[in-house]
Amino acid sequence: MTLRKGKTKSTLESSIESALLAVEIYNKPRTPFRVEGFITQMIMAWTRLFHAHFHNTIGNKYYYKNSNGRYQLIDGEKKSWELKTCITKHGKLPASVKSNLIFFIKLRNKIEHRHIDRDEIGVIIFGECQALLFNYENILINFFGEEYALNESLAFSLQFSRLRNKSQLLASKKLLSKEIKELKYFIETYRNSLSEDIFNTQEYSIKLVQVPKISNTNRNDLAIEFVNWNSVSESDKKSYDKVTAIIKDKVVKKEAINPGKRKPSDVISKVNSEIDFTINHYDHKCLYSCFKIRPSSSNDIDDPFDTNINYCHYDEVHNDYVYQDAWAELIIKGIKEKKLSKKIWKQKFKEKDVFDITNFQT
Numbered sequence: 001m002t003l004r005k006g007k008t009k010s011t012l013e014s015s016i017e018s019a020l021l022a023v024e025i026y027n028k029p030r031t032p033f034r035v036e037g038f039i040t041q042m043i044m045a046w047t048r049l050f051h052a053h054f055h056n057t058i059g060n061k062y063y064y065k066n067s068n069g070r071y072q073l074i075d076g077e078k079k080s081w082e083l084k085t086c087i088t089k090h091g092k093l094p095a096s097v098k099s100n101l102i103f104f105i106k107l108r109n110k111i112e113h114r115h116i117d118r119d120e121i122g123v124i125i126f127g128e129c130q131a132l133l134f135n136y137e138n139i140l141i142n143f144f145g146e147e148y149a150l151n152e153s154l155a156f157s158l159q160f161s162r163l164r165n166k167s168q169l170l171a172s173k174k175l176l177s178k179e180i181k182e183l184k185y186f187i188e189t190y191r192n193s194l195s196e197d198i199f200n201t202q203e204y205s206i207k208l209v210q211v212p213k214i215s216n217t218n219r220n221d222l223a224i225e226f227v228n229w230n231s232v233s234e235s236d237k238k239s240y241d242k243v244t245a246i247i248k249d250k251v252v253k254k255e256a257i258n259p260g261k262r263k264p265s266d267v268i269s270k271v272n273s274e275i276d277f278t279i280n281h282y283d284h285k286c287l288y289s290c291f292k293i294r295p296s297s298s299n300d301i302d303d304p305f306d307t308n309i310n311y312c313h314y315d316e317v318h319n320d321y322v323y324q325d326a327w328a329e330l331i332i333k334g335i336k337e338k339k340l341s342k343k344i345w346k347q348k349f350k351e352k353d354v355f356d357i358t359n360f361q362t
Contacts, residue, residue, distance in 0.1 A: 008056045015048035035122045039108050042132055050086035053143045096203035097135045103190055127205035135203055185309050193316055261322035270328040275335050286349035291357050294321050334360045
């Protein structure tokens with residue numbers, strides 16, 4: 001499909017430029033905040049790709065409207081559908097591709113106000129990043145044809161082959177900030193929420209095994225060859241499965257459900273056993289809202305996993321929250337030190353104000 005000049009073509013070209021910039025950022029090892037840069041540019045690339053597709057198929061109809069039928073405006077411009085809405089409106093993406101995109105939408109929202117100056121997150125989500133780019137090109141070709149493929153514009157990124165030893169990994173883990181730990185918890189939780197069928201697809205996360213070519217190599221051969229999975233023999237597939245069983249990066253937990261976690265009633269009972277008055281469930285809601293250890297309401301949030309993992313976790317299976325012992329201890333400590341009282345937290349909750357939790361952790 002050869003597009004003429006117009007909004008579809010300009011939007012598509014802008015999408016492709018964002019994708020190429022994302023790759024350029026990702027492949028420069030000394031680029032500050034390269035993980036955030038890659039994710040941000042790829043979200044823009046995907047959004048503009050959908051906008052170009054919608055403009056080409058349904059015209060100027062990918063904008064939000066108010067109940068009176070008028071367009072919603074931002075700084076005088078019509079508000080277009082964001083990526084999550086585009087995915088829903090399109091409705092035809094494979095589940096694995098959709099899962100990969102939703103992962104990055106949620107991750108982008110989490111890192112938007114964080115400064116990640118380490119490579120740990122980039123290493124952890126390498127497979128998802130590769131899949132995000134490959135999926136983009138596949139959908140791009142599906143929407144507009146082979147002539148818009150990116151493979152002629154991209155180079156394979158050089159990677160250091162020497163793995164960090166155990167002592168280096170342990171030292172690195174000790175340096176991880178609280179924010180990095182929260183992101184790692186989100187990534188692990190999201191992966192474990194996926195079915196095996198989706199997680200194991202290349203569309204969700206590309207898993208690469210690097211095997212040096214050491215024999216029977218023609219001097220004119222390419223240094224890197226990509227093999228179509230469908231052309232691999234059954235015996236080689238079985239061998240590959242044995243390898244991936246060893247290196248697979250998904251964490252599979254085999255443990256008791258929510259060990260060491262408390263229900264709200266357990267937190268209340270624990271606190272009441274240590275103080276000279278009693279609190280109830282409304283008091284507990286005031287407290288977790290004012291300390292922002294979890295979303296205040298399930299009706300006005302987009303991400304239930306947005307919790308302070310030192311005190312609270314979202315239990316997706318039961319669609320509720322469970323609390324650490326540290327949460328009850330923090331409340332007890334605050335009450336005993338006269339920093340907390342019913343009057344104080346009810347007033348804070350009424351005014352939608354928050355406590356600085358660091359003042360209660362010392």
